Amino acid sequence: MTHDHSDHQDHGHQNHDHQALSEMLDLDAEIFASAMRTVYADIENAADAPVRSILDLGAGTGAGTFGLLQHFTGARAVAVDSSADMLTGLEQEAERRGLTDRITTARADLDEALPVLDPVDLAWAAASLHHLSDPDRTLGQITSAIRPGGLLAVAEVNGLPRFLSSDTPGGAAELRAHELIAADRAVDMPMMGSDWGSRLTRAGLVVDVHRTITADLASPVPAAVNRYAAAVLTRIRRAVVDRLDPADLHAFDALLDEGPDDVRRRADLHVISSERLLWIARRPA
Numbered sequence: 089m090t091h092d093h094s095d096h097q098d099h100g101h102q103n104h105d106h107q108a109l110s111e112m113l114d115l116d117a118e119i120f121a122s123a124m125r126t127v128y129a130d131i132e133n134a135a136d137a138p139v140r141s142i143l144d145l146g147a148g149t150g151a152g153t154f155g156l157l158q159h160f161t162g163a164r165a166v167a168v169d170s171s172a173d174m175l176t177g178l179e180q181e182a183e184r185r186g187l188t189d190r191i192t193t194a195r196a197d198l199d200e201a202l203p204v205l206d207p208v209d210l211a212w213a214a215a216s217l218h219h220l221s222d223p224d225r226t227l228g229q230i231t232s233a234i235r236p237g238g239l240l241a242v243a244e245v246n247g248l249p250r251f252l253s254s255d256t257p258g259g260a261a262e263l264r265a266h267e268l269i270a271a272d273r274a275v276d277m278p279m280m281g282s283d284w285g286s287r288l289t290r291a292g293l294v295v296d297v298h299r300t301i302t303a304d305l306a307s308p309v310p311a312a313v314n315r316y317a318a319a320v321l322t323r324i325r326r327a328v329v330d331r332l333d334p335a336d337l338h339a340f341d342a343l344l345d346e347g348p349d350d351v352r353r354r355a356d357l358h359v360i361s362s363e364r365l366l367w368i369a370r371r372p373a
């Protein structure tokens with residue numbers, strides 16, 4: 089596996105951000121694992137031939153890469169990300185899982201150009217397209233990277249999950265923090281919540297499957313949800329700490345201070361999920 093780490097300088101807070109994001113993505117993968125298996129089955133049903141080559145775009149810690157390789161046992165994957173840290177973590181995990189011979193990593197900024205590869209059977213983009221500044225242009229490039237008859241699967245989110253009802257300790261503060269984040273997103277990440285189906289069609293793809301991806305998180309939620317909530321709320325706190333009013337900040341901090349309201353201890357969490365949507369689209373043969 090290869091990628092270029094040479095221009096990477098790790099600063100303390102970036103490293104901390106990276107670790108927090110990696111932890112959140114890994115917990116997210118754990119919580120959605122069984123829901124994602126149904127997605128892989130949908131891809132298999134939509135495919136016109138066994139999936140042997142996969143391009144994971146914005147692979148992060150590799151949730152999709154590893155899940156897809158586990159499902160499509162005859163496949164190899166190229167995991168692309170702009171973050172050297174993400175790719176290093178993915179490579180280490182590939183090694184741990186004994187999958188280095190089936191995974192190649194490539195560092196690339198999808199706002200610029202895709203790595204040059206033979207056309208793949210399946211391109212996969214989970215929670216990555218909303219980061220792009222011109223997704224229509226990148227979707228055009230992705231379409232060209234898929235063989236005729238091959239598939240693009242897009243799994244997108246439209247926000248971060250909430251965990252607390254408004255009438256429970258910290259719930260109102262969590263809600264107000266989300267409102268601040270949503271306002272930021274409208275400016276900083278306008279593609280989040282976009283109509284991806286129309287964009288796929290404009291890129292020349294034919295949408296075969298469109299549905300919601302739901303994790304079964306009936307109470308009591310798995311212990312991973314407590315850690316997931318702490319990871320998500322830690323990220324949110326960093327983004328809103330200067331803007332929450334003092335009473336809200338006090339209540340918010342109690343969700344992470346290892347006291348009785350800490351989300352790692354609570355039994356009343358539920359994932360008030362941000363919606364997760366799936367599109368599986370085909371490049372016409």
Ligand SMILES: C[S@@+](CC[C@H](N)C(=O)[O-])C[C@H]1O[C@@H](n2cnc3c(N)ncnc32)[C@H](O)[C@@H]1O
Binds near residue numbers: 213
């Ligand atoms: C929310 S994470 C999703 C990771 C993974 N697909 C998953 O489902 O867990 C988004 C990923 O996209 C990557 N990313 C964001 N903008 C990118 C760009 N312009 N080019 C390549 N990767 C990008 C980030 O580094 C991050 O790893």
